[in-house]
Amino acid sequence: MAIETYYPFQEAEPRWQKAWAERRLFEARIDGKRPKSYILEQFPYPSGKLHMGHVRVYTIGDAMARFRRMQGFDVLHPMGFDAFGLPAENAAIQRGVRPADWTEQCIDNMRGQLNRLGMSYDWEREVVTCRDDYYRWNQWIFIKMWEMGLVERRKAAVNWCPKCQTVLANEQVINGRCWRHEDTDVDVRQLDQWFLKITDYADELLKDLDDKLAAWPNLVTAQQRNWIGRSEGALVKFKVKETGEDLPIFTTRPDTLFGVSFMVMAPEHPKVAELVKGKPNEAEVKNFINKIVLEGREKRTDEAAEKEGCPLGLTAINPVNGREVPIWIANFVLMEYGTGAIMAVPAHDQRDFEFAKKFDIPIHVVIQPEGQTLDSSTMTAAYTEPGVMVNSAQFDGMPSPDAKKAIVTWLAGKKQGEPTVQYRLRDWLISRQRFWGTPIPFIHCEHCGLVPVSVDELPVKLPPDAKFGDGSPLAGVEDFVNVKCSKCGGKARRETDTMDTFFDSSWYYLRYCDAKNATLPFNKEAQAWMPVDLYVGGKEHAILHLLYSRFFTKVLRDMGLIKLDEPFSRLLTQGMVLSEGKDPRTGEVRFFKMSKSIGNVVDPSEIIEQYGADAARMFILFAAPPDKDLEWTTAGVEGIARFMNRLWRYVQNNLHNLRAGMALKSEVKPGEAKNDTDKALLRQIHETTRRVTADLAERQQFNTAISACMELLNALHSWPLHENDVLGYRLAATSMSRLALLISPFAPHLAEEIWAQIGGEGLVAEQPWPAWDEEALKVDEIEIALQVLGKVRGHMMVGVNEDEEAIKQRALADEKVVPFTQGKTIRKVIYVKHKLVNIVAN
RNA sequence: GCCGGGAUGGCGGAACUGGCAGACGCAAGGGACUUAAAAUCCCUCGCCCACAAGGCGUGCGGGUUCGAUUCCCGCUCCCGGCACCA
Numbered sequence: 001m002a003i004e005t006y007y008p009f010q011e012a013e014p015r016w017q018k019a020w021a022e023r024r025l026f027e028a029r030i031d032g033k034r035p036k037s038y039i040l041e042q043f044p045y046p047s048g049k050l051h052m053g054h055v056r057v058y059t060i061g062d063a064m065a066r067f068r069r070m071q072g073f074d075v076l077h078p079m080g081f082d083a084f085g086l087p088a089e090n091a092a093i094q095r096g097v098r099p100a101d102w103t104e105q106c107i108d109n110m111r112g113q114l115n116r117l118g119m120s121y122d123w124e125r126e127v128v129t130c131r132d133d134y135y136r137w138n139q140w141i142f143i144k145m146w147e148m149g150l151v152e153r154r155k156a157a158v159n160w161c162p163k164c165q166t167v168l169a170n171e172q173v174i175n176g177r178c179w180r181h182e183d184t185d186v187d188v189r190q191l192d193q194w195f196l197k198i199t200d201y202a203d204e205l206l207k208d209l210d211d212k213l214a215a216w217p218n219l220v221t222a223q224q225r226n227w228i229g230r231s232e233g234a235l236v237k238f239k240v241k242e243t244g245e246d247l248p249i250f251t252t253r254p255d256t257l258f259g260v261s262f263m264v265m266a267p268e269h270p271k272v273a274e275l276v277k278g279k280p281n282e283a284e285v286k287n288f289i290n291k292i293v294l295e296g297r298e299k300r301t302d303e304a305a306e307k308e309g310c311p312l313g314l315t316a317i318n319p320v321n322g323r324e325v326p327i328w329i330a331n332f333v334l335m336e337y338g339t340g341a342i343m344a345v346p347a348h349d350q351r352d353f354e355f356a357k358k359f360d361i362p363i364h365v366v367i368q369p370e371g372q373t374l375d376s377s378t379m380t381a382a383y384t385e386p387g388v389m390v391n392s393a394q395f396d397g398m399p400s401p402d403a404k405k406a407i408v409t410w411l412a413g414k415k416q417g418e419p420t421v422q423y424r425l426r427d428w429l430i431s432r433q434r435f436w437g438t439p440i441p442f443i444h445c446e447h448c449g450l451v452p453v454s455v456d457e458l459p460v461k462l463p464p465d466a467k468f469g470d471g472s473p474l475a476g477v478e479d480f481v482n483v484k485c486s487k488c489g490g491k492a493r494r495e496t497d498t499m500d501t502f503f504d505s506s507w508y509y510l511r512y513c514d515a516k517n518a519t520l521p522f523n524k525e526a527q528a529w530m531p532v533d534l535y536v537g538g539k540e541h542a543i544l545h546l547l548y549s550r551f552f553t554k555v556l557r558d559m560g561l562i563k564l565d566e567p568f569s570r571l572l573t574q575g576m577v578l579s580e581g582k583d584p585r586t587g588e589v590r591f592f593k594m595s596k597s598i599g600n601v602v603d604p605s606e607i608i609e610q611y612g613a614d615a616a617r618m619f620i621l622f623a624a625p626p627d628k629d630l631e632w633t634t635a636g637v638e639g640i641a642r643f644m645n646r647l648w649r650y651v652q653n654n655l656h657n658l659r660a661g662m663a664l665k666s667e668v669k670p671g672e673a674k675n676d677t678d679k680a681l682l683r684q685i686h687e688t689t690r691r692v693t694a695d696l697a698e699r700q701q702f703n704t705a706i707s708a709c710m711e712l713l714n715a716l717h718s719w720p721l722h723e724n725d726v727l728g729y730r731l732a733a734t735s736m737s738r739l740a741l742l743i744s745p746f747a748p749h750l751a752e753e754i755w756a757q758i759g760g761e762g763l764v765a766e767q768p769w770p771a772w773d774e775e776a777l778k779v780d781e782i783e784i785a786l787q788v789l790g791k792v793r794g795h796m797m798v799g800v801n802e803d804e805e806a807i808k809q810r811a812l813a814d815e816k817v818v819p820f821t822q823g824k825t826i827r828k829v830i831y832v833k834h835k836l837v838n839i840v841a842n
Numbered sequence: 843g844c845c846g847g848g849a850u851g852g853c854g855g856a857a858c859u860g861g862c863a864g865a866c867g868c869a870a871g872g873g874a875c876u877u878a879a880a881a882u883c884c885c886u887c888g889c890c891c892a893c894a895a896g897g898c899g900u901g902c903g904g905g906u907u908c909g910a911u912u913c914c915c916g917c918u919c920c921c922g923g924c925a926c927c928a
Contacts, residue, residue, distance in 0.1 A: 006881095219922075222846045226924055233928080251928060264928090301926065337927045344928085351926055424927055542923080622867075623854060629921095631854060635868055643867085649882090694858080704856070707866035714866090785862040790909040792862050830908055835861055840908045 007648040009612030013749040017118055025765050026069075026120040028076040030528050037073040038529050039065040040509055040568075042537035042545070043127070046081045046088075046106035050113045052577040052594060052620075052632060053538070055604045059617045060574055060626050060702070061536045062119045063745040067696045069120070070744070070769040076529050077120060078512040080127030081107050084135075084501045086164060086180070089436040093468045099436045100464070103130055113605065117613045118748050120765070125515040129504040130436070134511065136459030137521035138503055139441040141552075143452045144559055145196065152195045153450060157268070157335070158429055159186040166433040167193055169500060170426050171227075171544045176301075188293075194431035194440060194497065198551045202228055202423040205550055208566055215570040217627070223542045229424025234408045236417040238263060238343065240275065241315040241324060247271070250338030250422055254411070255403040256345040258392040259366035261356065263316040263327045264309070264342050266335040267292045272312070275327075281313050285329065292331045300331050307332055307355045318343075319416040320407070321393065330355065338422055346382065347374070353382035366391050367400045428548065430500040435466045435473035437498030445485035445492040454486055460494070472496045505545055506552040509535075509567060526562055534700075535568040536626075538576075546571070572700055575629040577620075591631050602632055614747035615641045621702035621746050644750055647713055647739065651754050654732060657721060658758040661733025668727065668734045670776040678731055681719045685738050686776040688712040692742045693769070702746065709743050733758060741770050785836040786811050788820040796837075804831050811837040 020026065030036055041061035044054055065077035081103075088099040088106075095102070107128060114121065127134055145151045159168045161178040172179045173186050198205075206228045209221045233252035240247055249263070265272055267289040276282045288310035292300065309330035316327050332351055333342055346356035346363040356363055363376040367387040374383055389398045395406060411417035431440060439460045441453040453460055463480045466473035474480055474496035485492040513526035537545075546568075553567040578591040581600030594601045607616045619640045624630040651658060673679045688708045695705035716735050722728045736758055744751035744764045751764045760767075779800060784807075786794040794816025798807050808829045811817060821841045828840040 217846090219846055223923055226845060229924090229927070231927075249928080253928075305926075307926085332926045332928090334927065342928045349928070351928075354926095422927075424924095539922080625855085628848095628855095633854080633868075636854075639867055646882095699858080701858095703854090704858095704866080707856075710866055783862095787862080787909075790861090790907095795862080828908060830861095832861055832909095836909090838861080838908055 007612075007645055007750060007753070009614060009749065010609075012753045013116075013118065013613050016749045016752045017115055019752070019763060020120065020765060023763065023766075025763070026065075026077065026122050027124055028074065028078070028122045028529075030074045030076070030525070032528065034072055034074050036076070036529060037065075037068040037534075038076045038513075038532045039068065039534050040076075040078070040512075040532045040536070042535075042541065043080045043082050043505070043508065044110060045085060046083055046103055046110055048106045048109060050110055050117075050604050052579075052602055052604055055117065055616060056577055056620050056626075056630065057536050057538070057574055058114065058117065058119055059620050060572065060700070061534070062117075063617075063621060063702060064534055064536075064696070064700065065120055066745040066748060066765065067769065069765070070741070070767060071697075072768060076125075076512065077122060078125040078127070078515070079111075079114065079119070079121040079123070080125075080508060080512065081110070081129065082501065082505050082508070083107065083128050083130035084437045084498075084504055086434060086436065088130075089434060089468070089473075092436075098464060100130065116608060117604075117617065120748070125512050127508050127511050127515055129501070129508065132459040132461050133518075134508075135438040135504070137511070138438040138499060139453070139458050139460060140455055140521060141507065141556070141559075142499070142503075143441055143455055145555060146452055148555070148559065150197045150200065150555060152197060152427070153192060154195065155190060155192050156195075156429075157188050158191050158193055160189045160191075161186050164434070167191065167429055167431065169429045169502070171428075171547070193429050195427040196430050196551075198428045198548075199423060199425055201551055201554050202230070202425050203421075204554060205425075205547065206230055208550070212566045213571075216568075217571060217573055219539065220542045220546065220571060220573060224547055227425060227543045227547065231422045231424075233420060233422060234411070234417050235339070235420045236343065236411060237319055238316045238341075239319070240327070241317050243275070247316060247327075247341055248339050249341050249343045250420065251343055253345065253348065253404070254407045254417070255389065255395075255400040256348045256366055257318070257320045257343070257407055258395070259345040259347050259364040260318050260323065260325055260343045261346060261362045261364055262325045262344045262352075264330045264333045264344055264355075265312075265327065266333040266340040267329045267331070268335040269329070269340045272329055275314055276312055279313060281311075285310055285312060288329065295331070301334070305331065307351070307358055309355060309359060311359075319411065319414070326361070328355075328359075336426060337424070347376060347379065348382050348384055350382045350384065353379075364391060428500075428551075430503055431497035432500055433472040433496075434498055435462070435468065437501060438503065439474065440495045440497050440499060442495040443483055443485060443492045444495065445488065445490060447490050448485055448487045448492075451485060451487050451492070457486070462498075474498070502545060502548050506548040507556065509549070510556070510562070520561075522561070527564075530562065530564050531566060532568045534570050534572060536572045536574060539573045542573070572626060574626050575624065577630050577632055579632040591629075594632075607637065611637055611641050612749070614750045615644060618644065618706065618743075618747050622706045623703070625703055626700055643710055643713070644747060646717075647743075647754070648750070650713070650716065651736065651757055654721060655757065657729045658733050658736050661729035661731070662737060662759040664726075664730055664733075666730065667737075668731045670773055670778075672727065673731070674727075677719055678727065681715060681731060681735065682776055683779065684712055684715050685735055686772040688742065689738060689770050689772040690777070693772070696745065706743075706746060709739060712739060712742075738770055740764055741767055782834050784834065786814055786817050787836055787838040788817060788841060790838060793817050793820055798834075800834065804833075807831060808837060812839065 039061055041057045065075050069075045083103050088103045091102045092099040159173045161168055161184060163181045163184045176185055178184045178186055209225055213221055231252050233250055234254045235248050235250055238247045238249060276285045309328045312327045314327045315324045317324055344352040346352040347365045348367055365374045365376050368374060368390050369387045386400045389395045389400055389403045395403045408417060408419050439462060441460045443451050445451050463477045467476040481494050483492050483494050509532055510522045510526050513529040514522040517523055549567050553564055556562055557564055576593050579594055579600045579602055581592045581598035582589050592598050592600055615637055619637045622640055623636055668682055673682045691708040692705045695701045721732050737760055740751045740754040755764045781797045781799050783795050784798050785792050786796055794814055796814060808831055821839060824841040826841045830838040
C-alpha cells in the first residue's frame with residue numbers, strides 16, 4: 001500500500017539549518033594532520049537580495065565544500081561581502097540614508113538568504129570590506145606598497161565617467177564606455193591620480209599563466225595574456241636634424257628599418273609643442289592637436305577611422321642609413337604605448353601604407369616575398385609577411401626573421417638602439433573621487449608635500465556623513481580634510497580620494513584565513529590555508545579581479561607576508577543563468593540572461609518558497625555542467641522536485657524495512673549477495689559511489705553525478721524487496737543510506753531528513769564519504785557487441801575470464817553475424833576485451 | 843584581423859583513454875488507477891521505410907583506422923574577448 005506524501009521542505013529545511021549551526025559543523029580548523037581544502041566563491045556585492053546567478057555560484061561552491069568535508073579534509077569555506085561601491089552611495093543620495101546603514105541592512109538580508117539555501121559557511125570568518133576592521137588593512141597595505149615604490153601619484157591622461165563622477169581604471173573601460181554605464185562614453189582628462197605599478201609585475205604575471213595556472217580555463221588565461229600584451233622589439237634612436245636631440249621609437253620590426261620613409265609622433269607627445277615653438281606652422285599644428293584630442297579616444301582608436309596627419313616641418317635622421325625623413329603627427333599614434341613616437345615603413349605596415357598613400361610619401365620596399373618582386377609604385381597593400389632582405393646594405397639576402405636580430409645587435413654595437421620589451425598593460429589607476437570606499441591614507445602638507453599616514457594612526461576612518469553633490473564628497477567634510485602634518489606639525493589637507501573597490505577584493509581571500517587578526521592583515525594561518533584550492537566565479541572578472549588578485553599576491557609575497565606566487569590554484573568560471581523571455585525589439589522568444597528589461601527574472605526566494613532550497617540547488621546543478629550557461633525552466637525544477645519526492649516516498653513506503661536494515665549496522669558486503677538481482681543492485685550501489693566521487697573530485701561535473709543517483713533510485717525501485725528477508729532489509733538500507741550520503745552535497749536537507757528517518761546516527765554532514773569496493777564492481781559475465789566491418793550486428797554474453805579464441809569462434813558462429821559474413825573472406829577478427837568483437841570480412 | 847570556446851534527437855544534456863551514439867531529465871504520445879481531475883505507476887519516443895528486415899545519422903567536405911562524436915587536413919556558422927599597441 002503506497003503512501004502519497006510530499007517531502008515537507010518548508011518545515012524540514014530550517015530545522016536542519018538550525019541543527020548544523022548548533023553543532024558548529026562548518027567552522028574551519030586546521031591542524032596539518034589532515035589534507036586541507038580551501039573552497040571559495042567570489043563574495044557578493046550587497047545589493048539587497050540574491051539573484052539566480054548568486055544561487056548558482058554558491059551552490060557549486062557549497063557542494064564542493066560539503067563533499068571535501070565528508071572526504072575528511074579540513075575545509076575552509078567562508079563568506080563575506082564586497083561592501084564598498086557606488087550603488088550604496090547612489091542609494092544614499094536617492095533615499096537620504098547613510099551608505100553604511102543601507103549596506104548593513106542589505107548584508108543582513110543576503111546573509112539570511114544564503115543560510116536559507118543551506119550554505120555551509122564558517123560565518124565566524126565573515127569579511128565585510130566597508131568596516132574599518134577590514135579597510136584599515138587596505139590602508140596598511142597601501143602604505144607598505146608606497147614604501148616599496150609601487151604607489152605613484154602622477155598627472156596623466158585618465159578615463160573619466162561623467163555618470164560615476166570619477167576616474168576609472170583601464171580595465172573598467174569597455175569599448176570606450178564605462179563598465180557600469182554601457183551608454184556612457186568616458187572622457188579623457190589630465191588629472192593628478194594614484195596608480196599602483198602593476199606593470200612592474202607584467203612579466204611575472206604573464207609567465208606564471210603558463211607555469212602555474214594550468215588548471216585555469218584557457219579562456220581566462222588567454223584573455224590575461226592578451227591584456228598584458230607583451231611585444232618583443234627594439235628601441236631605436238632617431239635624431240631630430242634641426243635640434244640634434246634624440247627621438248627614440250619602439251618597433252617590433254627592426255628588419256624594416258631601411259624602409260623608413262617618415263616618422264610619426266603622437267599629438268600629445270610633450271616634445272611636439274617644444275619642437276614647433278616659434279615656428280611659422282605653430283598655430284596650424286596646435287589646431288590639429290586640438291582637433292584630434294577633442295575627437296576622444298574611442299573614435300581615435302577605431303581601426304576604421306580615417307588617418308589624419310599634420311607635418312611638423314622637421315626632419316628625422318634614420319640611424320641605419322642616415323636617410324632624412326619628415327616628422328609628422330597623426331591621430332593613429334598613441335602616447336601611452338612605446339615612446340609615443342614611431343618609425344613609419346609604408347611598404348611593410350598597413351597603417352603606414354594608408355598614411356603614405358594619402359599624403360603622398362615615398363614607399364621603399366626592403367623585404368621581398370620568396371619568388372616575387374614587389375614594386376612600390378604598384379603595391380595596393382603593405383607586405384607584412386617574412387621574406388628576403390633587399391635595399392638594406394649588408395643585410396641584403398638575409399631572411400627577414402634573422403635580420404631582426406642582426407640589425408638590433410648591429411645598432412646596439414653603435415649605441416643607436418637596443419632590444420626591449422613592451423607591454424600593453426598600464427598601471428592600475430586606483431583613486432576614485434567618491435565617498436563609499438577606503439580613504440587613501442595620505443596627507444598633503446604645505447611644507448613636506450605628500451606624507452603617508454603613520455601605520456599606527458590607522459584606520460583613517462570614513463566620516464559617517466558627507467555632502468553628496470558635485471565634486472568629491474569627502475572634500476566637503478572639514479573635520480576630515482583639515483589635519484596637521486605628522487612630520488612637521490604644519491597645516492595639511494587629507495587626501496579626499498578613496499580607493500577603487502577592486503583594491504578591497506584583491507586580498508580578501510587572505511583575510512578569511514585569519515579574519516580577526518588585529519595586528520596584521522593576516523598571519524601564519526594564511527600560509528596553512530592558502531592557496532585557494534577551488535575558486536568559483538564569473539568570467540566577467542577574467543581580467544579585472546583575477547588579474548589584480550594575482551598582482552596583490554605577488555606584492556604581498558614580496559612584502560614578506562606570505563610565501564605564495566599564485567592565490568587560486570584551480571578556477572571554475574560558472575556560466576550564466578538564462579530564462580525564457582521576449583526580445584523587446586524583435587518580439588522573438590528565446591533564452592536570455594535574466595534582466596528586468598526583458599522581464600524574465602526568476603526570484604530565488606519564490607523558488608525556495610515553492611519548491612525548497614534543495615530543489616533549487618539540485619536543479620541548478622543538474623541542468624547544465626557548471627561552466628556552461630544554464631536554461632532555467634519551471635518544468636525542469638518540477639522534474640527535479642519529482643525525483644526528490646520519489647526518493648522521499650520510497651523511504652516512507654519502506655520505512656519499517658529500512659529501519660530494520662539500518663539497525664543491524666552493517667552494509668551488505670560483496671560476497672553476501674546471492675541472487676542476480678541482489679548482486680546487480682549491490683554492484684550499482686558501488687558503481688554509483690564510484691561515479692559520484694569521480695565526478696565531484698576530478699571534474700566538478702555535478703549534472704552527471706546527480707543522474708547517477710537518479711539511476712540508482714530507478715534501480716532500487718525495480719528491485720524486489722522481499723518481506724521477512726534480512727539480507728533484503730540490509731540491502732535496502734545499504735542503498736538508501738548511500739543515496740542519502742551521495743546526494744548530500746547537492747540536497748543537504750533532504751539527505752539529513754532521510755538519514756534521520758531510516759535511523760542513521762548523527763548528522764549526514766558529519767559522516768565520512770562512502771567508499772566503493774572494487775570487489776563489488778566485479779561481474780561474472782559481460783555483454784559485448786558483435787560487429788562486422790565496424791557495424792553492430794548483434795550482442796553476446798561472455799565470461800569475464802573466457803578465452804579470447806573461444807569468444808572469437810562463438811562470435812563467428814553467431815546467428816546475427818553469419819548473414820553478413822556468408823560468402824566472404826574473413827580477413828581479421830579483432831577482440832577488444834570486455835567490449836566487442838569486430839569481424840573484418842569482404 | 844588576432845585569441846579563446848562551441849555545433850550531438852522536439853529541448854537541456856551524456857558518451858571519462860579511438861570501441862555498442864543519445865545515459866539522466868524535460869516535453870510529447872499511448873495506457874492503468876480515478877465518478878473526474880491532480881498525483882502516481884507502466885509503455886513508446888533520432889530519421890527513413892505501414893511492420894519487419896534493412897538503410898541513414900554527432901555542422902559541412904576529405905583523410906587516418908578493423909572501428910572516428912573523439913585523431914589529422916580543409917571549410918561553414920554561432921558565442922565570448924581583444925583590436926590603428928607600431
